[in-house]
Amino acid sequence: MVTNITSFGRSGLSDWLMQRVSAVILALYTVFIVAFLLFNPNLDYYTWSGLFSQTWMRIFSLLAFVALAAHAWIGLWTVTTDYLKSTRLRVGVQAVIILGIFVYLVWGIQILWGA
Amino acid sequence: MSNLQVSVYRYNPETDSAPYMQEFQVDTKGRDVMVLDVLHMMKEQDSGLAFRRSCREGVCGSDGMNMNGKNGLACITPLSDVVKNNKLTLRPLPGLPVIRDMVVDMGLFYKQYERIQPYLQNDTPPPAIERLQSPEERDKLDGLYECILCACCSTSCPSFWWNPEKFVGPAGLLQSYRFLADSRDTATSERLSNLEDPFSVFRCRGIMNCVAVCPKGLNPTRAIGKIREMLLADAT
Ligand code: SF4
Ligand code: SF4
Ligand code: FES
Numbered sequence: 001m002v003t004n005i006t007s008f009g010r011s012g013l014s015d016w017l018m019q020r021v022s023a024v025i026l027a028l029y030t031v032f033i034v035a036f037l038l039f040n041p042n043l044d045y046y047t048w049s050g051l052f053s054q055t056w057m058r059i060f061s062l063l064a065f066v067a068l069a070a071h072a073w074i075g076l077w078t079v080t081t082d083y084l085k086s087t088r089l090r091v092g093v094q095a096v097i098i099l100g101i102f103v104y105l106v107w108g109i110q111i112l113w114g115a
Numbered sequence: 116m117s118n119l120q121v122s123v124y125r126y127n128p129e130t131d132s133a134p135y136m137q138e139f140q141v142d143t144k145g146r147d148v149m150v151l152d153v154l155h156m157m158k159e160q161d162s163g164l165a166f167r168r169s170c171r172e173g174v175c176g177s178d179g180m181n182m183n184g185k186n187g188l189a190c191i192t193p194l195s196d197v198v199k200n201n202k203l204t205l206r207p208l209p210g211l212p213v214i215r216d217m218v219v220d221m222g223l224f225y226k227q228y229e230r231i232q233p234y235l236q237n238d239t240p241p242p243a244i245e246r247l248q249s250p251e252e253r254d255k256l257d258g259l260y261e262c263i264l265c266a267c268c269s270t271s272c273p274s275f276w277w278n279p280e281k282f283v284g285p286a287g288l289l290q291s292y293r294f295l296a297d298s299r300d301t302a303t304s305e306r307l308s309n310l311e312d313p314f315s316v317f318r319c320r321g322i323m324n325c326v327a328v329c330p331k332g333l334n335p336t337r338a339i340g341k342i343r344e345m346l347l348a349d350a351t
Binding site: 002003011012078082083 | 273274277278281310311312313314315316317318343346347350
């Protein structure tokens with residue numbers, strides 16, 4: 001039995017499923033934002049902040065941020081376990097990635113509810 | 116017709132400090148022979164050249180090697196399939212430790228094969244004569260049982276290069292599915308639970324190098340997809 005403690009869900013199956021679900025969420029979010037920008041060619045601050053003051057948009061955005069964080073961690077964890085053979089270096093890089101993702105997540109939430 | 120230029124990987128750990136490429140000129144008399152025939156002609160020039168072969172007809176799987184950058188069986192690969200500009204470069208299967216020249220240590224490959232328990236397991240009392248299958252059940256094993264374990268697929272798979280101790284590899288997974296798909300096997304859930312970690316199956320990135328090289332025309336990527344489906348159905 002192959003073991004691991006640093007992968008997202010400790011199981012290849014759950015990581016695999018999460019990677020696909022988060023990809024779908026991110027795709028929907030991207031399509032929505034692009035469509036919104038296309039339908040509002042003269043976008044100003046009020047329309048933009050108006051969009052983000054809606055509760056449903058905040059939920060949707062938060063969902064996308066969390067999906068992005070999970071997606072990034074699963075993908076980068078895979079890259080580190082493929083290419084970084086020294087345990088110290090690998091754990092070090094994984095720690096930096098986790099920290100980066102955490103900072104971006106908190107920062108994103110702050111922007112969402114701060115405005 | 117000029118001689119074929121062959122460049123071959125040489126390494127004898129007892130005498131060489133590092134591997135090197137040796138150049139040969141081989142007169143094929145203009146015939147489109149198999150790469151294995153060329154190796155035999157080279158061995159007449161230098162009897163120290165080491166490579167494996169047995170059946171010389173694509174059945175035993177012992178002469179898997181890398182020919183002009185692509186893995187395959189030397190005995191069933193005609194020169195016209197691989198030679199470019201009258202040049203042929205031969206290297207051992209990538210990613211496995213070299214014992215000598217073209218001979219690699221297949222230990223890791225066999226270890227992964229062993230891990231998937233490549234034998235029928237059935238905990239019900241044996242019937243008087245044999246365990247029967249319907250023709251439909253038997254059909255499910257087509258495209259799986261034909262594997263000759265030549266390792267051409269696994270040694271062309273980057274995921275196997277990076278994690279050969281943890282990722283089962285296309286050959287092992289094809290055989291794993293061969294037993295998962297067998298109606299006479301009752302160990303399905305134990306087999307699946309041995310595969311659900313992030314490496315054994317899920318390190319496959321679906322780039323299909325394995326499918327591109329299999330000399331038997333088998334499709335490990337498809338089998339891997341089926342294992343994933345079974346894991347998903349079992350766990351959700
Ligand atoms: S699947 Fe094909 S390439 Fe892989 S070991 Fe079997 S016969 Fe060889
Ligand atoms: S499809 Fe999967 S098993 Fe086949 S070569 Fe690619 S990563 Fe390896
Ligand atoms: S010598 Fe047996 S497969 Fe090539």
